[in-house]
Amino acid sequence: MSKSILITGCSSGIGYDAAHGLKRAGWRVFATCRQQKDVERLQSEGLESIRLDYADEGSLRDALAWVLEQTGGTLDALYNNGAHACPGAAEDLPRGALREIFEVNLFGVHDLTRLVIPVMRAQGHGHIINCSSILGLVVAPWRAAYNSTKFALEGLTDTLRIEMRDTNIKVVLLEPGPVTSRIRANSVPHFEKWIDWENSPRAGQYRTSLRQRLYAKKEGKDTFELPASAVTAKLLKILNSANPAPRYYVTTPTYIMGTLRRILPTRALDAILSRG
Template sequence: MEQFILIGKSPVLSQQKPIILITGCSSGIGYNAAKTCQAKGYQVIATCRQQADVARLNQEGLTCFQMDMACSQSIQFAMSQILQFTNNRLDVLFNNAAFGLPGAVEDLSRDALRFQFETNVFGTQELTNLVIPVMRTQGSGKIIYNSSILGFAAMPYRGAYNASKFAIEGLADTLRLELKSANIQVSIIEPGPILSKFRENAYTQFKQWIAGKPSAHQENYQAMINRLETVGPSAPFTLGPEAVTQCLLHAINNPIPKVRYRVTLPTKVFAVLKRLLPSRWLDQLLIKAGGNGKR
């Protein structure tokens, strides 16, 4: 495993300002959250999967460590570095690192599903379980999971990602109950469409795992590819990553943060509709919202 040695940083941190660990900071939500929190005076520890991104963020003035969420060894090694740097203190964990692997469920191999879950679920929870003892020792802490509208409302051709976010919500909800007496608070952010490199990264995964293989969904895949190749917003009501950062800041700053933060109008609408509509009615709306891969 490639090791990252922090250069030009002092391990002396303020004892007053919260220390925030944010994963998946190379771009999009994680990058915006890290830069914004640092600008507001918080002590931010960022992580990225690629060494080049780690170097770039350190050059920009962030404290960044390499962490590949799909690799247990990488997570363990990075956490040992981080805790040494922070003197075994972490006040907030923002579990942001994730990616999407688009494709019909029937076209997902066992290996493809495992690949999706390694980062979005297994790596995320492994890291969380390493942070919890630190927060127990401190007597407090906040764990915030970045989920999705697709963590409670499934849409076509997003099965692997849907399942990973449903799993994250189940883990987070259970953890919130189990950690109540430990004074460790657990929140979930559920964004809808957000401007980021998510589609670009998803297209890379589609080409690796799905494209070029026989499928009953080829016609819809072409529409999906057109969406993934679109530059800029491809869905109505798309917001910038700062919308998620504002929810993160609310969770950090409030003594009793919300259990769920719903970001973008589609997330708020479908949260209500899921409670009110019969399942088959909701299915029709979700099919339409997914546009057979077009949105």
């Protein structure tokens, strides 16, 4: 029987590539999406798919119950990939914006992981892979909400990994840098919902910087940007390892920033990061 994996956030980008890539590699993939229309699209592409929304606790339980029904009660791996961003200066982020993004990027990930752990304990093995980011290692201006969720995810994952040392459940962080995806376009509705940029003391900076980047029609790749398949390749490396490393970098900037964070004084690193 092929090994099984539950992947979140499969409507596009990293999750979409992982779902198809792992299926080609022989895995039984359960690809989840937040919206039913995307679930149906993935089903039409030959994937086993069901709705799962990190902000909807009932959908987590229902999706996992359905997956376990299909597999006879086992699950070899969980890939927590789903996330969203809410761009804006830290001083312009209302409490509601932070609450909304933490519900998805952290609390939902934690809830789903807690549901899966008893299954893996019972079967005696499992891989839990959490998709963090280069922004879980260092910060970038205008991304305070996303930065903070990824830093929190890193702390939660590191703690879980240490606590799971007495089991055969492997807990791993994936840390991509710039990867081709729709996260920028998908962040626009959250920006428009929460950020009152016109009344911000940084309104001029929004006009000349952030809004131009958010609304610009993207042509070509950003510097060092890699396709989502680069993340899938690292994911497969993790899944094929009986003793994976605690974290895996993807893209050159992640390797660079991981090194600079270790060797530079904070003020020197701040000077580099402040350039965006």
